[in-house]
Amino acid sequence: MRWSGAVLAGGVSSRFGQDKALYIYKGRPLIAWVLDSMAGASERLVIANRPYPGLEVYPDLWPGGNTLSGLHAALAHAREDWVAVAACDQPFLSRDFWLFMLEHARAGIQAVVAVSGDLYEPLGALYHRSLEGEVLRRLEAGNLKIQALLHDIPLITLDKRALEARFGSYLFLNANRPQDLP
Numbered sequence: 667m668r669w670s671g672a673v674l675a676g677g678v679s680s681r682f683g684q685d686k687a688l689y690i691y692k693g694r695p696l697i698a699w700v701l702d703s704m705a706g707a708s709e710r711l712v713i714a715n716r717p718y719p720g721l722e723v724y725p726d727l728w729p730g731g732n733t734l735s736g737l738h739a740a741l742a743h744a745r746e747d748w749v750a751v752a753a754c755d756q757p758f759l760s761r762d763f764w765l766f767m768l769e770h771a772r773a774g775i776q777a778v779v780a781v782s783g784d785l786y787e788p789l790g791a792l793y794h795r796s797l798e799g800e801v802l803r804r805l806e807a808g809n810l811k812i813q814a815l816l817h818d819i820p821l822i823t824l825d826k827r828a829l830e831a832r833f834g835s836y837l838f839l840n841a842n843r844p845q846d847l848p
């Protein structure tokens with residue numbers, strides 16, 4: 667199956683103190699690790715509101731809605747039906763992880779997402795392009811919570827602990843601050 671990859675990098679890294687997408691971790695920018703995990707995608711988009719030289723950058727189309735703006739732009743710019751969406755600060759996502767997620771994508775659902783208790787992992791998840799309209803409606807209404815969006819749509823959930831056991835305990839780690847990185 668063909669799929670698009672989208673890395674959200676339109677945040678302001680206020681907790682990190684510098685543009686975290688470009689922070690050098692184990693010799694490479696954080697965003698490079700995330701893009702590498704999407705090597706199997708037919709396209710890899712960076713969703714941001716500033717240029718990243720050498721990368722295909724697409725802007726938010728409805729700015730001001732935090733990660734929901736990024737998700738909306740990812741779905742709007744992607745050319746494949748299924749879109750792998752990650753944050754720029756998730757260096758432990760992997761190719762095998764995305765392939766496993768894609769195995770669960772099927773007709774009639776709009777997302778494949780890890781869950782722990784009643785908390786979803788909205789970044790490091792697959793979304794169907796058909797969600798674009800619903801996401802836009804929520805942006806227009808100021809209803810920016812991705813947890814609420816996921817609660818309201820047909821989706822497949824995968825157990826977060828089981829995914830971490832299989833793909834690494836840091837799988838979903840996102841670095842809000844440099845010291846969050848192992």
Ligand SMILES: Nc1nc2c(ncn2[C@@H]2O[C@H](COP(=O)(O)OP(=O)(O)OP(=O)(O)O)[C@@H](O)[C@H]2O)c(=O)[nH]1
Nearest residue numbers: 674675676677678679680681713732733736753754
């Ligand atoms: N395209 C886009 N991406 C966003 C937006 N807001 C946050 N992101 C991205 O979404 C991911 C998760 O957001 P946060 O961890 O809160 O990142 P951040 O906003 O840069 O960091 P803080 O300022 O410390 O909250 C990061 O990869 C951000 O770059 C936005 O408005 N548009």
